[in-house]
Amino acid sequence: MSETQLDLKALAMAPTKYVDRPVPTISLSDFNLRVDQITAELVDAAENVGFFCIVDHDISRATVDRIFDQSARFFHQADHVKARVPFSPQHNAGWEKNAQIRPSTGAVDRKESYQMQFGAGMNGRWLDEDVLPGFQDEALDFMHQVQCVSDKLMVCFARGLGFEDDYFIKAHDVGRPESQTVCRLLHYFETPRLPNPTGEVFHRAGAHADWDFLTLLFQKAGQSGLEICPGREVSTSFGYGDAWTKVEPDSERNAVVCNVGDLLMSWSDDRFKSTFHRVKAPCEPDDYYGERYSIAFFNQPCKDAKIQGPQKKYPLVTGEEFTRNAMGRNFKALQEKLAREEERRP
Numbered sequence: 116m117s118e119t120q121l122d123l124k125a126l127a128m129a130p131t132k133y134v135d136r137p138v139p140t141i142s143l144s145d146f147n148l149r150v151d152q153i154t155a156e157l158v159d160a161a162e163n164v165g166f167f168c169i170v171d172h173d174i175s176r177a178t179v180d181r182i183f184d185q186s187a188r189f190f191h192q193a194d195h196v197k198a199r200v201p202f203s204p205q206h207n208a209g210w211e212k213n214a215q216i217r218p219s220t221g222a223v224d225r226k227e228s229y230q231m232q233f234g235a236g237m238n239g240r241w242l243d244e245d246v247l248p249g250f251q252d253e254a255l256d257f258m259h260q261v262q263c264v265s266d267k268l269m270v271c272f273a274r275g276l277g278f279e280d281d282y283f284i285k286a287h288d289v290g291r292p293e294s295q296t297v298c299r300l301l302h303y304f305e306t307p308r309l310p311n312p313t314g315e316v317f318h319r320a321g322a323h324a325d326w327d328f329l330t331l332l333f334q335k336a337g338q339s340g341l342e343i344c345p346g347r348e349v350s351t352s353f354g355y356g357d358a359w360t361k362v363e364p365d366s367e368r369n370a371v372v373c374n375v376g377d378l379l380m381s382w383s384d385d386r387f388k389s390t391f392h393r394v395k396a397p398c399e400p401d402d403y404y405g406e407r408y409s410i411a412f413f414n415q416p417c418k419d420a421k422i423q424g425p426q427k428k429y430p431l432v433t434g435e436e437f438t439r440n441a442m443g444r445n446f447k448a449l450q451e452k453l454a455r456e457e458e459r460r461p
């Protein structure tokens with residue numbers, strides 16, 4: 116074994132460093148009356164952490180429970196059934212299994228996911244009504260409810276940056292054919308406890324930043340693993356630090372975890388932080404190795420939205436260009452990671 120391999124192995128086996136960082140919980144109650152206060156809290160969280168939890172958001176626990184039930188119904192279908200609605204990179208919609216490789220790990224995430232959109236991108240990508248009766252209606256109803264909450268957050272971020280109240284809402288209008296917003300159902304598989312016979316680590320969601328405007332993440336109580344690692348300076352950097360913080364949303368209060376994505380970071384001239392996060396690959400005794408469900412709602416800009424911050428730090432791009440550039444950077448970083456690993460092979 117070479118010296119570098121030994122170093123890497125030692126690093127992989129070292130216990131994870133954790134630090135406590137506050138992840139604020141922000142109430143959206145009496146939104147119209149309290150909008151200035153809520154804006155101040157959201158801006159502070161976006162500037163200093165990039166992650167926050169929202170409560171009193173008007174999506175009921177029953178609604179969240181029902182969409183998780185629908186998600187389980189979907190994922191319990193046989194693979195050959197789910198394969199009727201395969202993931203299409205061009206449409207950013209559909210089902211994939213053990214297929215996503217993150218530049219941070221160079222290995223597949225051990226999970227399956229199903230990405231849904233509001234409009235034409237979903238043509239042919241819903242399972243038939245006789246396979247999953249009621250699924251499509253319930254999923255779309257949930258997505259519209261999450262969009263309503265997103266709209267409130269967008270009003271606050273627009274105010275915080277000095278734009279008109281509806282500036283971001285218009286740029287993310289899910290009623291338009293140009294909408295790119297995605298709701299992603301996620302299902303992580305139970306993984307063998309370490310040490311396992313091969314020593315293999317099963318990645319869940321390797322460290323990454325989201326490239327959307329704002330992500331709203333729904334989790335199930337008792338299925339932990341989400342961790343953040345702030346300290347990123349600009350929206351184009353792939354560097355990340357080393358001390359992680361566990362995000363434990365208050366399930367009693369039906370909290371939804373939100374995070375600023377690269378798009379909002381860039382649109383705010385890097386004032387609001389898009390933060391590295393991961394669903395930890397379970398590898399230490401206290402980690403959660405069980406099956407895990409989550410739902411991520413990615414607010415994406417309409418293809419023709421014009422994106423530029425108030426200080427014009429970055430050149431103006433359209434929503435379509437921003438997404439294409441982000442995917443291109445991700446692809447390049449992945450190729451570089453895989454090439455480095457190839458070089459290291461004895």
Ligand SMILES: O=C(O)CCC(=O)C(=O)O
Nearest residue numbers: 301320325341394409411
């Ligand atoms: O499943 C989770 O809790 C997080 C997923 C995530 O970060 C993502 O898909 O971007």
Ligand SMILES: [Fe+2]
Nearest residue numbers: 323324325392
């Ligand atoms: Fe993410």
